[in-house]
Amino acid sequence: MLIDNGHDASEVEEGTPLRFHITHAPGSNFILVQSLQPDAAGRLTAIYDGAAYVIQLRTVAADSVASIIFGKAEVATAKRVEAPPEPVKFSPRIGLSLLDRARAYPVLAKSLPKAVEGVTLRAQNRKVVLPDLEITVQEVYRFSKEDAVVFLLRLHNTTDRTLELAPSTFAARVAQERFEQSIANGPRSLEPGATADAEFAIVGLPDGNRNDLSADNAFTILVNTTRREALAANVTPTPSPEGSQP
Structure with a gap:
C-alpha cells in the first residue's frame, strides 16, 4: 500500500x-x-x-464507493426519572409500608387508589439465572414520593441441596451500578427444587440523596446463597447370625 x-x-x-x-x-x-x-x-x-x-x-467492479464511521461505544447507565422531588428519609415504617402496598397493589388500585397514587408498575416476568438459584422478577414498582423501587420476586432452588439464603444481601444491578436493599423479606432456606416468594425495596441512596431509578430498567437481581452440606446417614451395623463367619 x-x-x-x-x-x-x-x-x-x-x-x-x-x-x-x-x-x-x-x-x-x-x-x-x-x-x-x-x-x-x-x-x-x-x-x-x-x-x-x-x-x-x-476491489469491486460495481458500487465501489463505501464509507465507515467509528464512534465511541455508549456505556449503559441506569435510567432515571425526570423532575425528582426532595429526598425522603428512610425508616423501617416506610419500608414495611412500601412492601405491603406493593403486594396489595391490585386491591388498593381498585378500592383505595389514593394509597397507590404516583406508583408505577412494570410487570416484567424476567428470569435471572444465578449459579444455584433462578430468580423471576415478577413485578417492579416505582414509588415516586418515597423515591423507592420495590421488587416482587419468585425464587427457585435449581440444585439438589438445601440453600441457605440471606435476604439482607438482596441487591439490584443495572449496567455497572449496584443498589443495595433498604428492606427485604424472603425465605432463609430453600429445599432442593422448591420455590418461594421474596421482596425487597431500594429507598434512596446510602448518602441520603435520591436514586431516581425507573421501573423500566432491566435489573439483575443478586443475593448471597450457600449450599447446606448433605448429612451422612447413620447406619447401624447388622450383627452376624450366630455361628456364622465374619
Whole structure:
C-alpha cells in the first residue's frame, strides 16, 4: 500500500506493485482509501480510541464507493426519572409500608387508589439465572414520593441441596451500578427444587440523596446463597447370625 499524509508527495520505486493508496492527514479524523488494481485485496488496521479495527479491503467492479464511521461505544447507565422531588428519609415504617402496598397493589388500585397514587408498575416476568438459584422478577414498582423501587420476586432452588439464603444481601444491578436493599423479606432456606416468594425495596441512596431509578430498567437481581452440606446417614451395623463367619 502507498500511505501518505495528504500534503507531501510520496515517492515509490518504479514497478512497485501497489494495490491501494491510503491518505491520512496528521490530526484528521478520516482516512481515504483508493484501489489501484482490479481484484486487489488487503488488510488495513486503524487504531482509534485505544482499540484496533481491522478492515478487509477488496476491489469491486460495481458500487465501489463505501464509507465507515467509528464512534465511541455508549456505556449503559441506569435510567432515571425526570423532575425528582426532595429526598425522603428512610425508616423501617416506610419500608414495611412500601412492601405491603406493593403486594396489595391490585386491591388498593381498585378500592383505595389514593394509597397507590404516583406508583408505577412494570410487570416484567424476567428470569435471572444465578449459579444455584433462578430468580423471576415478577413485578417492579416505582414509588415516586418515597423515591423507592420495590421488587416482587419468585425464587427457585435449581440444585439438589438445601440453600441457605440471606435476604439482607438482596441487591439490584443495572449496567455497572449496584443498589443495595433498604428492606427485604424472603425465605432463609430453600429445599432442593422448591420455590418461594421474596421482596425487597431500594429507598434512596446510602448518602441520603435520591436514586431516581425507573421501573423500566432491566435489573439483575443478586443475593448471597450457600449450599447446606448433605448429612451422612447413620447406619447401624447388622450383627452376624450366630455361628456364622465374619
